[in-house]
Amino acid sequence: MQDFVLQADDLDQLIQVLKLRGYQVLGPVLEQDAIIYAEVDCAADLPRGWTDDQEKGCYRLRRRNDTAYFGYAVGPHSWKQFLQRPRRRVWRAQKATQPMQITAAVEAPPAMAFLGVRSCELHAIATQDRVFIDDQYRNEDYSARRAELFTVAVNCTAPSASCFCVSMDTGPKVSLPSDLAMTEVIDGNEHFFVIRSGSYEGRKVLKQLPLKPATRHHLELAERAVEGAKQQMEQGPRNFDSSDLKALLYRNYESPVWEAVADRCLSCANCTMACPTCFCSTVEDTTDLSGDYAERWERWDSCFTAEFTYISGGSVRPDTRSRYRQWMTHKLATWHDQFGTSGCVGCGRCITWCPVGIDITEEVQRIRDTEDA
Template identity: 50%
Template sequence: MDGVHVIERNDFDALLDALTRRGYAIVGPTVRDQAIVYDEIASSADLPAGWTDEQEAGHYRLRRREDEALFGYAVGPHSWKQYQLPAEVKLWRARVDQDGGLSNVTEPPRESPRYAFLGARSCELHAVGILDRVLLGGSHPDPADAGRTKDLFIVAVQCGEAGGTCFCVSMKTGPVAERGFDLALTEVLEEHRHYFVVEVGSERGADVLADVPHGEAVEEDRTAAGAVHARTASQMGRELDVTEIKELLYRNYDHPRWEEVAERCLTCGNCTMVCPTCFCTTVEDVTDLAGEHVERHQRWDSCFTVDYSGIHDGAVRGSAKSRYRQWMTHKLATWHDQFGTSGCVGCGRCITWCPVGIDLTEEAAAIRESEEGPK
């Protein structure tokens, strides 16, 4: 499985065919509602060929590229979270007996499709790992969660350009995926040639590659791929100084900046919906009118709602200030103590999709500057 290989653009569909033949449902990027989202992919015709995304705080636009790159964008509003931890899951369904007990309890089938994730970026692979650690790394892993990613096949794509809100270099989560994939592609576009430099990350990856017309990468191909990686790394739209950031935020729970950001924050929860690691869920019991059947549903929740922290005598976090602070300190600080990693991978989605353009790199920097002076 060593070596670096090359797949020409014209042979790219053979890769999708090889995955399909092995029983994978391929999920990858496609254009819908003027955004690049993840959905099932049948052929390369479904991919966002020739599109890129323009991203800034509170700003996302698709724009035509001058070439036909398949992966010439950064990341969209979707993340792989929706396959690891779907937005709504039926946990079980049962009949409510006369005595109040439950019978005929049925849990939905554990077997989800075997997914192949096509186009996962380095930051996203880190996010998949972080979410796995939360859901499966504790003392009560849910078999339903484990089932969804058990046989995952990952075709990573090394980013060809960074988005305006990207800061994976700061978070040390990219831009180059070094592990956690079966195959990793670097898309190279030259004047008369469009091809992918392919790294193999697993036996399964090698097996799939063997089914796809490919060649060995020559020195020029490797150099071209290396140039793509270096260019992306140099283009980060944002940066975040993470030096002792946990301690920094722990010292500053009463910082006036939280009041200031709360005046802008709408507590809409967009940042938590688009975040690839935000994992909070709530459960809801749904009965029929007669109360004879009950279903328990789990769906995404957000720490920006008042109900989220509700206990019997009211909400713990009633103010917008406390809710924004909870979210940001969780991402960058308390996550380390709770789960042993950062909760942020630097993908920039929370910045792009915030309707008022709140930027956590800016918020963290403001707090740091008040202690250390501007950088």
């Protein structure tokens, strides 16, 4: 695949080309003191010159000393919200007609273009594909929305302190297929993107952009930027060996660590709501006052709620200890048995958005230390 250079001032042309090709462009925007994903009309909507500082239970925006478009890590929302929707109607029923009519709520999904997808997030989308498309129970709504997706991936050059994608082998360099993949480079007065296509549709988009072939100089600067992000994580406190996590957690199912973390955990479900791979949901049935009309809605749920595993006789997981153990063990261990991969991509959202600062990487290390003691 050939690499090209797109000048930063021409980024808006990429957005306009995607819109002209019928895509709803979704990307990072500044809203409510955070960088979230929403509809983007032009390059001016992007968080140019902004970055995020993240740590346990802490997220803050601050100005960068340059004009980078993608000089941030990841925000509170993931791309999951556009594929596995937080709430959707499944069917409606009308009793006034004979026989009673039950109609599936089928919506024609928009053709979406995700702009600024990080490598960890591509892995998260691929993980949800295994759950909703490749598994024996196919989610048709997810599948339809996924089929119309165009992805513009961006190599990460500014990880936050809570990122650990290097440990999970999911970043920072884009390693999964994407329609387009870019690296943002700022070097002195130079500000450009090294860009390449990864699909037939991506090549058609590139043909409509003002590009020039990338030189060795451009490629070296791009590689250096991504390597810097990798080294930052490798030298950070959250770098760890994930190769034996499944066996480690299976051996420590009754570890006292679970009780210790339960004393801090609020069972608020923030980690699962922010997680780009968590897929638990529930259904709600509603009727009108006459009883002639009913609807079923699917919405996100969490294994941290007491009602999630409630059956006749009580909850399967009645306390916080069992709920946290279920979440972490499923995420890092039993997910391998179900889907052939880890359920964690190292984005760090669960660390940042935990109100009491529980850190999944620290809990892994605590289990190791307790086992070795």
